[in-house]
Amino acid sequence: MPAGGTRLGALRSFMLKEVRHLLRDRQTLLILLLLPLAQVIVFGFAMRTDINDVRIAFVDPVPDALTLALRGRFAGSGQFTEVAVLPGTRELEDVFRRGDADAALIFEPGFADRIGRHESGKLMLVTDASDPNTASRIQAYASAVVTAYGASLGSSSLGSSALVPPVEVRGRMRYNPTLESVNLFVPGLIALVLTLVSALMSAISLSREKERGTLEVLLVSPIRPWQIILGKVLPYLVLALANVGTALLAARVVFGVPMRGSLALLLGASLVYSLVGLALGVLIAARTSSQRAAMLGAMVGTMMPSTLLSGMVFPIASLPGWLQLVTVVIPARWFIVIVRGIMLRGVGLTELWMEMTVLAVMLAVLLAAAIRSFSARLGNQ
């Protein structure tokens, strides 16, 4: 048994070797460093759900003063662009199938006459619901335009007292008043990048040594299994934290994403989460026999659930019950609550202790399993 000093020395030189491995592969390193940056920018600029330019067609067989005025209202609202005025619904079907319009407003003939006789003018709003989310949003926009126009008609011809009083529904979006998509995605993104770097990278790097047989050499050396794991894992840990820093900085400088809580707590949580990912990566590498199997395992076992079942994109509340139960064992699910809590709600440990505890327990279990699976391997050889 070597003395403590030499053991630490072995650990240090082993870690140096890992760092050299990491630095030698410039291409991968560059991707790993730039990926979070690129992701924040793509997410921030491109992943927008607000709809600002709805292409609307009008089916107006007999135009009159009021249909023209309402069409003008749509064009003037800034949210709609008139793309076609059609004589009938048959033409409309072609326009929709070609994808040239997102919505259409169908007037019935004699629109102005009916309103003149104090009857209701009849309209039909058709949306292309092949994209249902966009469709329901367009419905809301169009209703607002039509309601405002109806109210202006009502007040000019009937006097305002005739109208049912408008009870407004005042919506307020706490923590993210403008529903800025980048504010929502950055926390998820941090989780994704950390998973990628910690779980996927460590799984691949370890299984590569296995494939090449260099791991056997390490295992018969006096370095202990936990030292091998630690040496493997620490450089990636540093890289992972650097990635959190870049992503946060880009989010802050380019998009002004808020950071309402404590940065130190966020970094601490990121550290714990990265360790969970690294332990998972080690576990996957120990259980698989080739690099590709490890890659596949890491993709299916960590990346996929972190994207789909973590609440990053799709709310957990909308999953079916059994899938909601599955999300409980996914670390990213808890981590994202923590990051969102710190960044958007500005809360601290008092509110987040449960999520932190869950992550800590996961870490303990996975770490024990990872070290065990390594020692067991050593015994088998």
Place this chain on the structure above:
Amino acid sequence: MRTLRFLLRKEFLQLFRDRLVLVMLFVMPIAQLLLMANAATFEVRDARLYIVDMDHSTTSRGLVEHLLASGRFVARGSSESMSLADASMNRREVDAILGIPRGLEQDIVAGRPTAVQVVLNAEDGAAAGVTQSYAAQIVDTYVRDAGARLRPPTRALAGGGAAAAPIEMARSAWYNPELVYRDFMIPGVLVVLVTIVGTLLTALNIVREKEAGTLDQLNVTPIGKATFIAAKLIPLWLLSFVVLSMGLGIARIVFDLPMRGSILVVFFAAALYLLGALGIGLWISTMAETQQQALFVSYSIMLVYLLMSGLFTPVRSMPIWAQWIAQVSPVMHFTALMRAVLIKGAVVADVQRELILLATIGACVLALGVWRYRKRAN
């Protein structure tokens, strides 16, 4: 030709020998499709609601009952203090707060404008938006009914007759009247699956031979570059079709996805699309030296393309420069085509633009990959 036949045989043998590839080809797509079709939704069923009712009237109680009866909300707390409600939201105990002001009923009776407040936890932006529109719709219809009930109709019109709203707007959502999000999502998921299989497997397959050194052995043989590439790509091209067919079958049988247009058009478009997807894989394989590199390059390229191609968010909501980038993305055109044909029943004439663009992009990318590929000794 004979060489190509032998090489093809080798490739098929290698592919089918490798259990892992089979998992990637058959198990993963199915699992992913099942998972994504279930997970990819923004519909929120039981938003937890905190009620701050300062009015205590029949109308306000009716409003709360109406919201809860919709099945979209469950009550998780109530008080008369907005700050208590706020604290509860801060602890993530509730998703939404309904604030009913004092004197709501009287305001409605008197015809004074008034407002009901709905506060949402927008940490989960997509869910918040959807929940707000549910709440707004429910409150809106209830309050309108209440207004009509509470106020005597004789006041409404001086000239007598019914109090008709000046404009009545009916709504109709074509192609997906129930607004089922899954029908929108599944064609997109199929595109993702085919892309991953096509691009990633191509890149990994070639780089693996590089790593193992067998690529050098092939390079010193008189096999031509075109023959080698054809032998590598044809099996994966065919297998991607198998994956697509399986996916479409599952979408039809398990998820009851409507298929209004011709499947032949979809397959023809897929053939063109896969040229591009495999071409990108080939191009990546020329840049990467290790499988790890190939994986990361593929991941970065696919991520950007998949996110910017209208799979999840509409392309037309993106800034102009991003829309231009999306234009050269085969993913975007293929997704648009799949949705148009499957959901809207588009025919070839409707999607000819997409078909032409897919063919052009596919040819260019493949040409780039072939040109970059070198038969060189390391």
